[in-house]
Amino acid sequence: MATEILMPALSPTMEEGTLAKWLVKEGDTVSSGDIMAEIETDKATMEFEAVDEGIVGKILIAEGTEGVKVNTPIAVLVEDGEDASALPAAAPAAEAAAEASPAAAPAPAAAPAAPVVDLSPDWPADAEMKSETVREALRDAMAEEMRSDEDVYLMGEEVAEYQGAYKISQGLLDEFGSKRVIDTPITEHGFAGIAVGSAFGGLKPIVEFMTFNFAMQAIDQIINSAAKTLYMSGGQMGCPIVFRGPNGAAARVAAQHSQDYAAWYMQVPGLKVVMPYSAADAKGLLKSAIRDPNPVVFLENEILYGRSFEVPQVDDLAIPLGKARIWREGSDVTIVSFGIGMQYALEAADKLAEEGISAEVIDLRTIRPMDTGAIINSVMKTNRLVTVEEGWPQGSVGSYISSVVMQEAFDYLDAPVINCTGKDVPMPYAANLEKLALITTDEVIAAVKQVTYR
Amino acid sequence: MAARKTTKKPNVSAEELKTYYREMLLIRRFEEKAGQLYGMGLIGGFCHLYIGQEAVVVGLEAAAQEGDKRITSYRDHGHMLACGMDPGGVMAELTGREGGLSKGKGGSMHMFSKEKHFYGGHGIVGAQVPLGAGLAFADKYKENGGVTFTYFGDGAANQGQVYETFNMAALWDLPVVFVIENNQYAMGTAQARSTSSPDIYVRGEAFGIPGEIVNGMDVLAVKAAGEKAVAHCRAGKGPYILEVKTYRYRGHSMSDPAKYRTREEVQKVREQSDPIEHVRELLLSGKHATEDDLKAIDKEIKEIVNQAAEFSKESPEPSVEELWTDIYA
Numbered sequence A: 001m002a003t004e005i006l007m008p009a010l011s012p013t014m015e016e017g018t019l020a021k022w023l024v025k026e027g028d029t030v031s032s033g034d035i036m037a038e039i040e041t042d043k044a045t046m047e048f049e050a051v052d053e054g055i056v057g058k059i060l061i062a063e064g065t066e067g068v069k070v071n072t073p074i075a076v077l078v079e080d081g082e083d084a085s086a087l088p089a090a091a092p093a094a095e096a097a098a099e100a101s102p103a104a105a106p107a108p109a110a111a112p113a114a115p116v117v118d119l120s121p122d123w124p125a126d127a128e129m130k131s132e133t134v135r136e137a138l139r140d141a142m143a144e145e146m147r148s149d150e151d152v153y154l155m156g157e158e159v160a161e162y163q164g165a166y167k168i169s170q171g172l173l174d175e176f177g178s179k180r181v182i183d184t185p186i187t188e189h190g191f192a193g194i195a196v197g198s199a200f201g202g203l204k205p206i207v208e209f210m211t212f213n214f215a216m217q218a219i220d221q222i223i224n225s226a227a228k229t230l231y232m233s234g235g236q237m238g239c240p241i242v243f244r245g246p247n248g249a250a251a252r253v254a255a256q257h258s259q260d261y262a263a264w265y266m267q268v269p270g271l272k273v274v275m276p277y278s279a280a281d282a283k284g285l286l287k288s289a290i291r292d293p294n295p296v297v298f299l300e301n302e303i304l305y306g307r308s309f310e311v312p313q314v315d316d317l318a319i320p321l322g323k324a325r326i327w328r329e330g331s332d333v334t335i336v337s338f339g340i341g342m343q344y345a346l347e348a349a350d351k352l353a354e355e356g357i358s359a360e361v362i363d364l365r366t367i368r369p370m371d372t373g374a375i376i377n378s379v380m381k382t383n384r385l386v387t388v389e390e391g392w393p394q395g396s397v398g399s400y401i402s403s404v405v406m407q408e409a410f411d412y413l414d415a416p417v418i419n420c421t422g423k424d425v426p427m428p429y430a431a432n433l434e435k436l437a438l439i440t441t442d443e444v445i446a447a448v449k450q451v452t453y454r
Numbered sequence B: 001m002a003a004r005k006t007t008k009k010p011n012v013s014a015e016e017l018k019t020y021y022r023e024m025l026l027i028r029r030f031e032e033k034a035g036q037l038y039g040m041g042l043i044g045g046f047c048h049l050y051i052g053q054e055a056v057v058v059g060l061e062a063a064a065q066e067g068d069k070r071i072t073s074y075r076d077h078g079h080m081l082a083c084g085m086d087p088g089g090v091m092a093e094l095t096g097r098e099g100g101l102s103k104g105k106g107g108s109m110h111m112f113s114k115e116k117h118f119y120g121g122h123g124i125v126g127a128q129v130p131l132g133a134g135l136a137f138a139d140k141y142k143e144n145g146g147v148t149f150t151y152f153g154d155g156a157a158n159q160g161q162v163y164e165t166f167n168m169a170a171l172w173d174l175p176v177v178f179v180i181e182n183n184q185y186a187m188g189t190a191q192a193r194s195t196s197s198p199d200i201y202v203r204g205e206a207f208g209i210p211g212e213i214v215n216g217m218d219v220l221a222v223k224a225a226g227e228k229a230v231a232h233c234r235a236g237k238g239p240y241i242l243e244v245k246t247y248r249y250r251g252h253s254m255s256d257p258a259k260y261r262t263r264e265e266v267q268k269v270r271e272q273s274d275p276i277e278h279v280r281e282l283l284l285s286g287k288h289a290t291e292d293d294l295k296a297i298d299k300e301i302k303e304i305v306n307q308a309a310e311f312s313k314e315s316p317e318p319s320v321e322e323l324w325t326d327i328y329a
Helices: A134-148 A172-176 A188-200 A214-227 A262-266 A281-293 A339-352 A371-380 A398-414 A431-439 A441-451 B013-041 B054-063 B075-083 B087-094 B128-142 B160-171 B201-207 B221-232 B261-273 B275-285 B290-313 B319-326
Strands: A003-006 A016-024 A035-038 A043-049 A054-059 A064-068 A073-078 A129-133 A150-158 A179-184 A204-210 A241-246 A272-274 A296-299 A308-312 A325-327 A332-339 A359-363 A366-368 A385-388 A418-419 B068-074 B118-121 B150-153 B175-181 B211-215 B242-246
Touching: A043 B319, A064 A398, A129 A134, A129 A281, A129 B319, A134 A150, A134 A172, A134 A281, A150 A172, A150 A188, A172 A179, A188 A204, A188 A241, A188 B128, A188 B160, A214 A241, A214 A296, A214 B128, A241 A281, A262 A272, A262 A366, A262 A398, A272 A281, A281 A296, A281 A308, A308 B242, A325 A339, A332 A339, A332 A371, A339 A385, A339 A441, A359 A371, A359 B175, A371 A385, A371 A398, A371 B275, A385 A398, A385 B087, A398 A418, A398 B128, A418 A441, B013 B075, B013 B087, B013 B221, B013 B275, B013 B290, B054 B075, B054 B150, B054 B175, B054 B221, B054 B275, B068 B128, B075 B087, B075 B118, B087 B290, B118 B128, B128 B150, B128 B160, B128 B175, B160 B175, B160 B201, B201 B211, B201 B242, B211 B221, B221 B242, B221 B275, B275 B290
Parallel strands: A150 A179, A150 A204, A204 A241, A241 A296, A272 A296, A332 A359, A332 A385, A385 A418, B068 B118, B068 B150, B150 B175, B175 B242, B211 B242
Antiparallel strands: A003 A073, A016 A035, A016 A064, A035 A043, A054 A073, A129 A308, A272 A366, A325 A359
């Protein structure tokens, strides 16, 4: 039976090419792998190999022909004894295979008039409260989850024998042993990859980065391996892992140790991104992050580690990811923040109250998935919005929030949204300059006055 | 392929030889068909063919036990076929169809199978090396006796994360076989132009990881070396390196004209060291099979590949809803 040989596509973008040279002639016998012709693409001259065995019955396109469309028959192979002369002349160009019909894009979700927001309390109102530091809360969250699930383990630099560079893992080696609390060499790229691989293999790793600045060495494994594999595998292979550690500026540690990565990780579908402020949230969200079947980037803050908050003493404080918390209700302006930004937001709200301005303060807690409903609901009430974060302005979390509010609550805004951010500079070392580079409470107050026209 | 320090060939039965012949031929015919479908525009993007390297995966799969894991780079079709993944599912993934192993969302470079313990299919050169050590970490943690085959090329061998991984794998005695598929070219760069030492496995010595060179055009030599490496890992002695000298006949990807080597060089390997011809000769000269027996196998393989190709064309494109699924578990 005669087989048509078609003009091949020899690059991802090739639509036509030049049949530069035939290396076989009519009557030649070819077998799989023999080079039949040279074809010039837009990028290079390529050798074209035979796939099937047979005899070259007819050459349909002469060498030197330019602009031969992909899938045009260029020759015909026949079997031994078959009469080539009876073959038709050049057949019309075969129809391009798999003509992609433009897929109808899903209609954009209609702007919610009033989003449904989960306002349920995170713990019973009558729970006994106790003052704990963020450090203790994080350690307790890990210890509780390690007690209840043998597959959870902690890996990182100085997490075991040193008891944690910032003492977050204090006592864990004693309780769980060196099989589950593992000191790594200083090799972020490598151990992040090993941890992701172990998650593919059925474990639930917690990876501590001494700081998130060093996670840049590992960001390929976080994004390309951890975040994308579920999608690339058609849902077969997930990656239950938590990457955690301090993020953002500490004090006087200069440019390479002072970056806020919330906006970087926020962009990645497949990742969840958490950035708690209080000790109760640190505990409840870390427990949920460890249980989550997806990769979670959990951004802590060194300055907050030693700060004490009231933590409910309940058996299992697991706070759902993706749910904002209204710290303070108000009517004149909405201030949205997360992580250490909350410190400035809350201080500003206190001072504004003294001046008779009532601010509603929302702690996002989870940056992705983001509880935009909580923000929009609040803006529909206050009609004014200020966002507060420590990171840089261009492509900030606040700029994303601004675009969402513009699209979904434009008619409710009485003033342009202001994003209070860190300054657009690498972090300086000098004490006075560092102070200037960071966001301040005064800047938040000034922004609120601007949007409330005071 | 000159091979030094290759493990001695074992005795081998006719059935075993026929199995290797069949499995290697399946990979070759599958890849030729993939190349053809690419030429027809049915397969898009990047497509890296495994032709010439068939003995590597077939030999190592023969040394694996049920439950052992494998992970590799983007030149992955051969590995998937060798561990028993469905040719139709692989081909339909290449054509980006619903019936593909990743529902058409991964493509040539990204396929996975929990059932066959195949962990991808990774597109970032070298990234699969720590991932493979991580799979071995999980096996050791769970004390299940499993071994992970972590494949990478001579090009990936220059990535820093490979040596970060060697260090931890040796430090923690992880049951991982590092398989360096040395096909001598990192895309268009010959090994001598990219790599400071003529042999790569020797780099393991710095970490205390034993290793050896294997003739990757000889499936029996690969299998024997694989058995030795696996036994080492399973005995709790930590990782092992196999530097398997092999050769790819086609370009790096479909759009590579391969001008960095001569046609004669490729032709010489094809004529003198082809791994399938090698087994074919063993079968015929040892009177284990007749020409007709082998023709029957050829026909059977051709049928499997044609069916896979048909399936890959007939399977519909994924539904548009699939755009939004599998982002979160």
